[in-house]
Amino acid sequence: MKTAINPTRRENFSEWYQQVIIQAELAENSPVRGCMVIRPWAYGIWENMQRELDQRLKDSGHENAYFPLLIPLSFLQKEAEHVDGFAKECAVVTHHRLEQALDGKLVPAGQLDEPLIIRPTSETLIGASLSRWVQSYRDLPLLINQWANVLRWEMRPRLFLRTSEFLWQEGHTVHATSDEAMKETINIVDTYENFVIDYLSLSVTKGIKCSWERFPGAVDTYTIEAMMQDGKALQAGTSHFLGQNFAKASDIHFINKKGIKELAWTTSWGVSTRLIGAMIMTHGDDNGMMLPPLVAPIQVIIVPIIHSEQDADDIYAFCDKLRKQISRKKLKGQNIRVKIDKRDVNGGEKKWYHIKRGVPIRIEIGKKELEQDLVSYSCRNNVKEIIKIDTSVFLKSLIKILQSIQVNMFNNAKNRMLENTITVTTIEEFRQIFKEKNAINKFVLAPFVDDERVKEAISEYSVSVRCIPFVQPKTEATCLFTGKHTKTWALYAKSY
């Protein structure tokens, strides 16, 4: 059977991914290497993600603010590990105007005394504000979030997954005690987990990063790791317990109830437009994108099928009535997002346009539907099946259909992860799994000791330690690479 996307996932997963992005009009490369243009369809997805996650963060007491794009070099240097971690990928502003050179060309002028870095993340800059805003225990906890663009110069860019500029939210919180900061760190990784499961139908493994995979400057980094259809891992969100490292660097102190000055405890955490890439690689098929209904910019598309001009008015009127009826229905408190595709292109072209973009439900309305008061619809997760049903019955069952698409997509993702996660206790098994060419890569759960020898040993397999999962096997075993006995198991995988 001919598919809309060439190559197929099986033929070339990586090229399939690029093609889905092009065909679904999600994004394109910009003239600046590594930066992307997020087209309206993908930006609509991002807006839906933002609205939902933003509400969840607000419901748990977080407030949004906005901090400057540019960070003085001296600020970035306040935390030594932090600047080391980002130095190789910083875009540096050195001048503040352009002037005409003798040859008439425009050249940078007005050199700055101190170079400015475009934020790769904002701990050091936001820390300066937090240190002013926090004076007393009464000001704590201070729970700030910002939605912003950040930039990390990327040598091997990939749309949504690794772009020099990307959009994200970054939370920054200050607490009176270590316990409270740790609780916040965990609450956030839980919030991320629930959000990507409920809303994006992703399946993830939640855990803690090993020492060499931590955020630069953090004491601990918590993560959710999603499995893509090729069995590779994608880090979908991280939450960092920063201990007192950044409080020290930014001088964030408070007067406690006893009147004594104390150093505060901080956290930071973020998710980004990379989640759009995660959805493509989790849900997409050989016909393009497939969107979970809750996050789809259009949940139901109505395609009028007009074979004769004399039917046009009646068919449009029928579509319009249907659109109004659908738009009054609600899914999770939001009116259904429904549109009629009235463009001046043929029905077949329209059909594939919406399939490739992943619209959950596509309705076709022609003369027959009009005459018999029917709806012919097809769900994106089963494009071959076209269901003809009385309009009134369709309207009654619409919400259930959308809910079941949402749940089915999650179940598929979850089952795929369960089927492809393997427990391993010998180096031979480990080698076999990662050296062989598999149709689907595996998540490997194996004994682990936090020792740099492990990092070295696994690099030959192009494998990394994704996390030490919260849910652990209850057995002891021997670390494959150090021979040490351990109760700890880690998730090893190839990754994006």
Add this chain to the structure above:
Amino acid sequence: MKTAINPTRRENFSEWYQQVIIQAELAENSPVRGCMVIRPWAYGIWENMQRELDQRLKDSGHENAYFPLLIPLSFLQKEAEHVDGFAKECAVVTHHRLEQALDGKLVPAGQLDEPLIIRPTSETLIGASLSRWVQSYRDLPLLINQWANVLRWEMRPRLFLRTSEFLWQEGHTVHATSDEAMKETINIVDTYENFVIDYLSLSVTKGIKCSWERFPGAVDTYTIEAMMQDGKALQAGTSHFLGQNFAKASDIHFINKKGIKELAWTTSWGVSTRLIGAMIMTHGDDNGMMLPPLVAPIQVIIVPIIHSEQDADDIYAFCDKLRKQISRKKLKGQNIRVKIDKRDVNGGEKKWYHIKRGVPIRIEIGKKELEQDLVSYSCRNNVKEIIKIDTSVFLKSLIKILQSIQVNMFNNAKNRMLENTITVTTIEEFRQIFKEKNAINKFVLAPFVDDERVKEAISEYSVSVRCIPFVQPKTEATCLFTGKHTKTWALYAKSY
């Protein structure tokens, strides 16, 4: 009477403005000169503005997208007037990493082949995408908007009004004909006018910019000019008819219905966080910020007044019940935003905290209110008056109270503008108005000819031509500065 803000508006308007921003915790300067930190209270205002304007733009068919932060110098140069207009205020990225110099210091490294400019506006970069997206007349009109940060290096920064980095929306549209593009340009300036009137209670004069006040590269710029309490003008939003200038620069062509390739017509338009500054200077008083209810992050604040610990639980329970009742009411389709201030600070401090921030309605609940089932409330636009009223009556009238605050604030702004707009036909009057020190500056409506001699002549008064208003006096007169006879009248004013 003691006021919360010192100095008062009369004593020093400019310093009063800075103090309101500090005391209302709206924003602060950042370590990077000219860049600001937008604190949660002001960011909450911005989020409300965004939600409302975004919906209006979507309702008129615009879609959001996101384009890169960085613009290659060669792109900016595609439109000659445009690059001239922005060259003096461009932040330039020249390197993409940091490395350690011999003395151990971190220095910029990895010099770029071509300098990159942080977008001061995005016509040239977005044009490159639009030129790919537009192929046929079927693709038109193409109506794109983006919410983004932009950067224009500012030598004399002022919080919200003139900051190097600011947040805005920038719309970019492509049309098949000049008429359609012009219609869009006008529709947008009308949308801006309605938005700032209905939602922000600002009073504005709508018009067209004269030749030397146009956006660099535009054929025509339309504007709304608001009057601040000191009688100065503030440009609150602009909409540009770009003709075919940028279509030519970015090669935006389409195949028309006859199969012939044509050059397209474009527009661009924007409003920014400067609108927050406009609200402070329009509505603020000597006690701080005053917020129109529709845009206030908190519309009703409940302050428990606890004199004796034994009443605390009952008072809190009363407040909580009241909060729930209020939050079920709706203003323009949105639930009322209401909070209880439970902070561990005294009642007087809380009261002034919310007055300074401009919360429209403040309720105090103490033992008496509890016992008599009363609400004691005060409206921000009349802080001296405290009204005691049965809870049930208050709940019934709440929406009307909020609506009347919104309308009163607009009427005040409008009356101020009417009272301080003067029609002038002689240079003597003009001189008198702008040379004398007035408590409130004036908007002067005077005959106008679009001639650079006017620009020169008025510069000695530190006055600029704000616009040629849509609503014109129906008389002819003589231009004050060229002596030419004209039917056209312009609005002259001092401005921010």
